[in-house]
Amino acid sequence: xxxxxxxxxxxxxxxxxxxxxxxxxxxxxxxxxxxxxxxxxxxxxxxxxxxxxxxxxxxxxxxxxxxxxxxxxxxxxxxxxxxxxxxxxxxxxxxxxxxxxxxxxxxxxxxxxxxxxxxxxxxxxxxxxxxxxxxxxxxxxxxxxxxxxxxxxxxxxxxxxxxxxxxxxxxxxxxxxxxxxxxxxxxxxxxxxxxxxxxxxxxxxxxxxxxxxxxxxxxxxxxxxxxxxxxxxxxxxxxxxxxxxxxxxxxxxxxxxxxxxxxxxxxxxxxxxxxxxxxxxxxxxxxxxxxxxxxxxxxxxxxxxxxxxxxxxxxxxxxxxxxxxxxxxxxxxxxxxxxxxxxxxxxxxxxxxxx
Numbered sequence: 001x002x003x004x005x006x007x008x009x010x011x012x013x014x015x016x017x018x019x020x021x022x023x024x025x026x027x028x029x030x031x032x033x034x035x036x037x038x039x040x041x042x043x044x045x046x047x048x049x050x051x052x053x054x055x056x057x058x059x060x061x062x063x064x065x066x067x068x069x070x071x072x073x074x075x076x077x078x079x080x081x082x083x084x085x086x087x088x089x090x091x092x093x094x095x096x097x098x099x100x101x102x103x104x105x106x107x108x109x110x111x112x113x114x115x116x117x118x119x120x121x122x123x124x125x126x127x128x129x130x131x132x133x134x135x136x137x138x139x140x141x142x143x144x145x146x147x148x149x150x151x152x153x154x155x156x157x158x159x160x161x162x163x164x165x166x167x168x169x170x171x172x173x174x175x176x177x178x179x180x181x182x183x184x185x186x187x188x189x190x191x192x193x194x195x196x197x198x199x200x201x202x203x204x205x206x207x208x209x210x211x212x213x214x215x216x217x218x219x220x221x222x223x224x225x226x227x228x229x230x231x232x233x234x235x236x237x238x239x240x241x242x243x244x245x246x247x248x249x250x251x252x253x254x255x256x257x258x259x260x261x262x263x264x265x266x267x268x269x270x271x272x273x274x275x276x277x278x279x280x281x282x283x284x285x286x287x288x289x290x291x292x293x294x295x296x297x298x299x300x301x302x303x304x305x306x307x308x309x310x311x312x313x314x315x316x317x318x319x320x321x322x323x324x325x326x327x328x329x330x331x332x333x334x335x336x337x338x339x340x341x342x343x344x345x346x347x348x349x350x351x352x353x354x355x
Contacts, residue, residue, distance in 0.1 A: 003029070004087040007040035007074040008094035011067070014044045015230065017199070017283050018110055021169055022093050023047050024352045031353075037085065041077040042070045071096075092138075095131035107138040111280025111301075112151035113204060121203040135159070142167050144281040147302035151280075168306070170352030172259065172287035182264050186255060189268045194225040194253075195326070196269035196293070198262065198284040201231060201238070206298070206316050208241060210275035211252070213322035215245035220326060226252045229265055266291040271329050274298060275316050281306055286350050289343030294336050296325055310346035312339065 005022055013019045022038070029036045038051055042058050049059065082090075082101060091106045114123040114131065135141065135156060141164045143149040149166050153159060182190065195214070201207035207228070214220045226247070228234075233254050234242075242252045255265065266272065272288035274297040285295045285307055297303050298316035312335075314325045329336055 001034060001089065002085065002087045003034065003036040003089045003091060004082065004085065005036065005038045005091050005093055006078060006096075007038075007043065008071075008092060008096045010038070010040045010043040010045040010048050010093065011070060011074060012044070012094060014046070018094065019045050019047065020283070021108070021110070022091075023051065024170060024173065026051050027173070028352045037087075039074075039078055039081050041074045092134065095127065095134040104139045105137065106140050106142065107134050108142040108144065109135070109148055109152055109280070110144055111148055111278070112155055113278055113280065115155050116151065116278065117204050132156075139163070140165065144169055145302040145305055147305050148280040168350055168354070169281060169283070170354065171290045171347050171350045172263065172283070173352070180260065183257070183261055186257070186261060186264060189227070189265065192225055192268070193223055193270055194227045194268075195220075195330075196227050196229065196265055196272045196288070197275075198229045198265075198272070199231060201228060204277040206275040206277050208238070209316070209319070210273055210322060211242065211247070212245050213319040214326050215247060216319065217323050217327055220323075220330065221246050221251070224270065224330065225250075227265060227269070228252070228254050229262055230256060262287075263291060266293045269293045271296055271326070273326070274303070274311075275314075275322065276301070277316050279303060285311060286347050290347035292340050292344055294329055294339040295343060296329055308346055310339065310342040 005026070009019050009022065026036065026038065038048060040048060044059070046059065082103070087103060089104050089106065090101065091108070095107070114128050117123075118128060135152075141152070143152060143164060143166050145168065146166050149164055152164065153161060197207055197210070199205065211226065214226075234252070239249065243249065255261065266288045269288070272284060272293050272295045274282060274285050274295060276282065276298055278301040280302055282297075282301075282303065285297055285303075288295050289310060295307070295311040297307055297311045297313055299313040300316060304313070312325050312329055314321045316322070329339065
C-alpha cells in the first residue's frame with residue numbers, strides 16, 4: 001500500500017484544523033510502517049517540514065496574489081511525482097480534484113458549513129463547486145462525525161451511503177506536556193484569570209457575538225481577560241468593538257504560537273469558549289478537556305454528538321444564555337470541578353491511533 005496526500009491544504013493553510021488533521025494522520029501511519037508521502041512543491045505550512053514522509057521543496061509565507069499559479073505548479077510536479085511513485089491510493093487534503101488519475105481517490109469531509117451558510121457568510125470563491133466535484137469523483141468519503149454524514153446525505157441525496165465512513169479524529173498531541181517549561185512570552189498567564197477562544201473569529205465562528213454577550217456581565221469584565229489564540233491579529237474594527245462593549249485594550253489579548261503554546265493556554269484557562277454557530281467536529285473543545293480545561297459550547301452542529309455531557313451548552317444566538325452559562329462555570333467551583341473531571345475522561349475517547 002502506497003498512500004499519497006496532495007498539496008492542496010498545505011498551500012492554503014499555514015496552520016489550522018484541517019492541515020493539523022493530516023499531520024496527525026501521518027504521524028500514526030509512520031508508527032504502523034504504512035508507506036505514505038505528502039507532496040507539496042510549494043507550501044505555506046511549516047508543520048509539513050517536520051514530517052519524515054514528505055516531498056516539500058519551498059515554504060512560502062504568502063502567495064502574493066499568485067495562489068492559482070502556485071496551485072498549477074504544484075499540480076504539474078504532482079503529476080510527475082505520481083508517475084514516479086505509483087501510489088495505490090490518493091487522499092486529497094482539500095476539495096480540488098476532478099478525477100485526473102486512474103488511482104482510487106479518498107476525500108475527508110470535515111463539515112458542510114459552506115453549503116449550509118453560503119447565504120449568510122462569505123466563503124472562498126468556487127469552494128462549493130469544487131467540493132461538489134470532489135465528492136462525486138471520490139471513490140470513498142470519510143466524514144468526521146455522524147452529523148456531517150447526515151448533512152452530506154441531505155445535501156447530496158443521490159450519494160451512495162455505502163461509500164461513506166464515519167471516523168472521528170483524535171485529540172491534540174500533548175505527550176509529556178507537564179514536564180516542559182511554559183514559554184517566556186506567555187509566562188504572565190500563570191497569574192491571569194482568562195477565558196480562551198481558539199481559531200478564526202469571524203463568520204460562523206461567532207466570536208464577536210460571544211464577546212458582546214459576556215460584556216453584559218460586570219463580574220466577568222471586572223474579573224477576567226479574554227485571550228484569542230491563532231488567526232490574524234485584531235484589526236481596528238475589532239478593537240473599537242471591544243472597547244465599545246466595556247473591555248479595555250488590555251482586556252482582550254491576541255496570542256499566536258505553536259501547539260505547545262496553545263497547550264499552555266488550555267492548561268491555565270478558566271474556561272474554553274466554543275460559540276460557533278456550527279461545527280462538523282471541532283478540535284479545540286476536545287483538546288482543552290484533555291488538559292483539564294472546562295468547556296462552554298454552543299449546542300449546534302456536531303457538538304452534542306462529539307462532546308456528550310462533558311461541557312455546558314448554550315444557544316449561540318442567545319446573548320443572555322451565553323452570559324449566564326459563563327458565569328455558572330466561572331463562579332461555581334463545584335460545577336467547574338465536575339466538568340473538568342467529565343471532560344478529561346471523555347477526551348480519552350478520541351485518539352489518533354483509533355482514527
